[in-house]
Amino acid sequence: MSAAPDTGPALRLEAVWRRFRAGKRIVTALAGISASAARGRVTGLIGPDGAGKTTLMRLIAGLLRADSGRIDVLGIDVAQDPLAVQSRIGYMPQRFGLYEDLSVRENLDLYADLQGVPQEVRAARYAELLHMTGLGTFTARIAGRLSGGMKQKLGLACTLLQPPQLLLLDEPTVGVDPVSRRELWQIIDHLTRDAATTVLFSTAYLDEAERCDAVLLLHDGRLLGSGAPAHFTNEMAGHSFYASAAVGRRHLQERLAAMPEVIDAVIQGSRVRVVTALAAPLDAAALGPQVADFAMTPTPPRFEDSFVARLRKVAASPPPPVGAGTAAAPAPVPAEAVIAVENLTCDFGAFRAVDAVSFSVARGEIFGLLGANGAGKSTTFRMLCGLLPPSHGVLRVAGYDLRNAAAPARRQIGYMAQKFSLYADLSVRQNLRFFSSVYRLAGAQQRTRIDWAVAQFELGEMLDATARDLALGFKQRLALACALMHEPQILFLDEPTSGVDPLARREFWRRINLLAAAGVTVLVTTHFMEEAEYCDRLLIMAQGRVLTAGTPEAIKAAARNAERPDPTMEEAFIAVIEAAATATTVAA
Amino acid sequence: MKAAFVRLRALMRKEAVQIARDPSALAIAFLLPAALLFIFGYGVSLDARNVPLAIVVERPDALTASFTSQFAHSAYLRPQPYRDIQRAERAMVANRVDGIVWLRSDFTRRALSQGGAPIGVIVNGVDANTARIVEGYVQQVWAAWIATHRLAVGRPALLPLALEPQVRFNRAVSSRDFLIPGLIAVIMTLTGALLTALVIAREWERGTMEALMVTRVRMWEILLAKLVPYFLLGMGGMAVSVAIAVFLFGVPLHGSMLVLTATSALFMLAALGMGLLISGVARNQFIAGQIAIIVAFLPAYILSGFVFDINSMPWPVRIVTHVVAARYFVAILQSVFLAGDIWSVILPNAAALALMALIFLGLARANAHKRLD
Structure with a gap:
């Protein structure tokens, strides 16, 4: 074994380039990245989806080779000796790398054997990790039946069995609720403080940057900046x-x-x-x-301010102004409930997924449904779309009772799915034509709507591009255009902007605001706290029940106390969830 | 070395637990073979039995009656009298009968006076296989009738008397006995290539392969850990198939168990090699399944000589069959089951299997990198 010098950075990247072939095109994933990460610190690899974070992680782990440039991990050149690097690092890929049909204990045993953890130290190591992750009582449970947050912690425990010198975490907080997110950060703090582990943490959530010791800001395969998060923030003082x-x-x-x-x-x-x-x-x-x-x-100032400022400098042109959302904007009718839900309940056998949920949404309102995975958001959403019959309760959408008029109600609804349900192999024009045909538009009417969508969403220059090749922001615009082809009164959005860069997110929400101003009612489900800020009113759900409802301001105000004079949406959310959990414990 | 052994054991134990918990793997290994055997054993048969046959006699008399009565005794044909040829032809168009035997009004006169009376035989050529069988059966019935008639009447017969069909090896002339041994090759391809390619693709899909690669494990360990459990599973599936074939369907097993097991092991290695090779290319289960079906399963089905005779294929196709491992195994299986340990068949075919196993496994190893690109 080559001795790794204990001085110098844990990670050094020198002019790293990596390109991929996608059909006939060459995509540059990383364009000459030079950076380093200090030992015993948490370095955040921050950027929107498609910035090149995962490619960089894989290059560091020796899973991909760089086209040019040099990567030294713990003083070892990865290209020369990937196995030596791999036996010193821990790596958690995006889906945690767990065997879902093995139990918690069997996963730990497998990775302990693979990492060569000596038998005699295992008992103590398991006890320590299970305590740290709070999985102690679940060792016999099959990993596939754990919650998202628990899977994430088990995945982390599996990479920590043989204490790694460098821990690579690829977007560990995607799809994980805020409570689990906070617990993960507590574990990371503990690792860097007590075990002097170096951590490289990739994320698309900009608010996580402020928790890192240093940040590498990545956008379109380029390094927009690096340094302590305070350095970024102070620029904007x-x-x-x-x-x-x-x-x-x-x-x-x-x-x-x-x-x-x-x-x-x-x-x-x-x-x-x-x-x-x-x-x-x-x-x-x-x-x-x-x-x-x-x-x-x-x-x-916030970290995000600096990112937005940097993006404005590299962005080709400022986003053009946007006109009114729909072609025929209905005149605003005051305070009419477009969506009315009373005592909505949904049972799957003995399991109650949604329990007596009531709310109503007025015309032109942006209404948010917040909750962790498994809170019952998706089930509620499916019932609102008329895809799932409720077990009990009243459900009226656009004046139709969904129990007996699901089809006419659905015609009033536009739906944009989380990962944009576009046909990746069709061009922009073909997608528009297909979705408008699905909504029974034909002839002159169809042409008018497609022209409207092209003009409104500035898709003209991309008309013949294949949807697969579009940048994320364009995909999002196209998906929204497709959902609006039939001029719906109601728009359903499922985590519409998670992972897109801050500029694209702002542009998207500007369009949504205009739609709402024109009288379209918008319902958003999300566990992404930033999206919650854009809503007029919110409903926070957990375990199928409504915990609280109100304006974002009111929900934040309710969480205000001496420790948190100005709570963020995320802090308020955690406070609501924890208060409910405490109440349940007391009741039990 | 000890560390490598610990890793190997851990990976194999994981694979075993996964197989035990995942009903779909067990279903492909045991349930699917049983289902295929039942379909072929009971449902599909290339033998003609109870073939409906129209008999048209324009002027019935004693002679025609003695001829047509021969058909009623046949186990293969189900004769149905029709009054005239037009009705019989309509019945054939409507698929109610597969053939027509037509005795014209002058049959008896010409048979007695000129010593030669034409018998019209019309068969439905849409199903060529059945048509040929019907034609053959009618000829046999005719020949048998002429022989008995000559004995009874003492007149010379017009057809050669030595029309005596001989059947060797598949003594019962049962297509079931011929198909089922070949089917075992198809079944083992299913576990070896399809199941193995699928389970590795599943590791790519779920991101566990990525996590495995960033441990101290080496690539050959990952491959070996897949090879051993699925080798055992495939041999288990083979044992079940042989048991069903012999005990349920009564297919004879003239050769030795040892030869059967040894050659099956060789074929299993070749099939696994294909599975590993496919998994190196296909990283999701859908594509892995498609490729396995196209390059392994369908050739084993169509080009192995299991249903379709290789010798009657056009020569370019015949050349292609040489790269289908199942071809060699089907030859061995049919020999071991129906004839016995015929070394002149088994040795060259086993050598070909060994070579193919070596090539496929070698390519799979050379193709496997501990990298994602």
Whole structure:
């Protein structure tokens, strides 16, 4: 074994290039990345989907070879001796690398044997890991029957059996609820503090950057920046403000986002969070006389501000302004309940997936359904789409009772699935034509709608591109266009923006806001807290029941205490879930 | 070395637990062979039995009656009288009968006076196999009738008297006895190539292969850990098939168990080699299944000589059959079951199997890298 020097970085990348062949095209996944990660620290590999995070992880683990450049892991050149690297590192791939038909104990045994953990130290190591991950009482359970968060922790335990010098975690927090996410970070803190493990952690969630010791910011295969998260955040000191005015928050946000001196404007509660190009507040006069009582209060910068600012510099052109959402916008009718749900219950045999859920959504409202995996969101969603009959309760969508008029109700609904249910092998034009035909559009009417979609979503230059080859942001636009072909009154969105870059997400939500303003009712299910901020009202679910409902502002306010004077949506969510868990324990 | 042994044992134990918990693997290994055997044993038969046959006699008399009565005694034909040829032809068009025997009105006169009376035989050529069988049977019945008639009347017969069909090896002339040994080759291809390719593709799909690769495990260990359990499973499936064939369907086993087991093991290795090779290319279960069916299962079915005779294939196809491992195994199986340990058949075919096993396993090893690209 070659002795690895204990000084120097745990990981060093020098001008690493990697391209892939996708059909006839060559895709550059990594374009000359040079970076390093310090020993005993947590380095975050941060970027949206498709930035090249997984490719970089695999290169470091010796699973792929770089086209050019050099990767040194713990002082060893990976290209020369991948096995030596592999016996020193731990690697958790995106789906945790677990055998779902083996029990927790059998998974641990397998990986202990593969990593060569001596028999005599196993008992102690297992006890330690099971305690750390809270899986102690589940050793006999089949891994496939664990919750997402528990699988993630078991996957982590399997990589830690032989304490690795470098731990690679590829998007460990995708599809995991906020409570499990927090527990994972506690384990990582413990590892770096007590075991001096170096951790490389990839994520698309920008809020996780602030928990890392150092950050590598990746976008389109390029390194946009590296350094301590504070370094990124401090760049934006004095640029961020909360803006308020005596107009609707969506209107204010729209106005602010259109100003050239504004880098970013997003809705947060009842106010709009603004990032300015110059480190100074905006001139109220520039907004025009209609915006009365305009005020800006400084607020500390966030990591995301810096990412957005960097993206604006590399982005080809600023996002063009958007017109009204649907062609024939219905006149706003006040406070009419478009979706009315009373006492909705769904049983699968003895298991109650949804338990007496009631809520109503008014026309033009953006309504969020929040909850961890298994909370009953998807089941509720399926019942609302008329795909699953409820066991009990009343369900009215667009004036139709879903128990006896599911088909006409469905005609009023546009649906955009989580991973955009597009036909990857069809072109943009063919996808539009197919989806409009499915909604029974034909002839001149169909042509009009397709022209509308092309103009509205700026798909003109991409019309003949295959959907598979589109960038994520384009795919998202196309999926939304397809869902709107039949001018639905109601739009259902399933985790619409998880994994897309912040600019694409902002653009998407701007379109949604315009649709809502034109009278379209929007229902969003998500476990992604950032998306929750965009909603008018939220419903938080756990184990099939409604825990709380209200505006994002009210839910955050309820979680406010001495420790958390200004809780984030995620903190508020965890507080609600934990309060419910405590109540259940007390009751039991 | 000890560490490698520990890893190998861990991987094999994992595979065994997975097989035991996953009903689909056990179903492919044991249930599917049984189902295929039952289908071929009971359902599919290339023998003609109770073939409906129209008999048209335009002027019935004693002579025609003695001729037509011969058909009633046949186990293969089910004669049905028709009054005229038009009705009989309509019945054939409607698929109610597979053939027509037509005795014209001058049959008796010409048979007695000129010593030669034509008998019209019309068979439905749509199903060529049945047609040929019907034709043969009618000829046999005719020949038998002429022989008995000559004995009774003392007149010379017009047909050669030595029309005596001889059947060797498959003494019962039962297509079942011929098909079932060949079917065992198809069944073993199923476990060896299809199941193995599927379970490895499943590891790619679920991301467990990626996790395995970033441990100290070496590639040959991963391959060997797949080879051994599925070799045992495939041999188990073979044992079940042989037991069903011999005890349930009464297929004779003239050769020795030892030869059968040894040659099956060789074929199993070749099939597993194919499975491993496919899994190196296909990384999801759907594609792995498609490739396994196209390159392993269908050739074993069509090009192995199990149903279709290789000698009657066009020469380009005949050349292709040489790269189908099942071809050699079917030859061995048919010999071992129906004839015995015929070394002149077994040795060259076993050598071919060994060579193919070596090539496939060698290619699979050379193709397996501990990398994703």
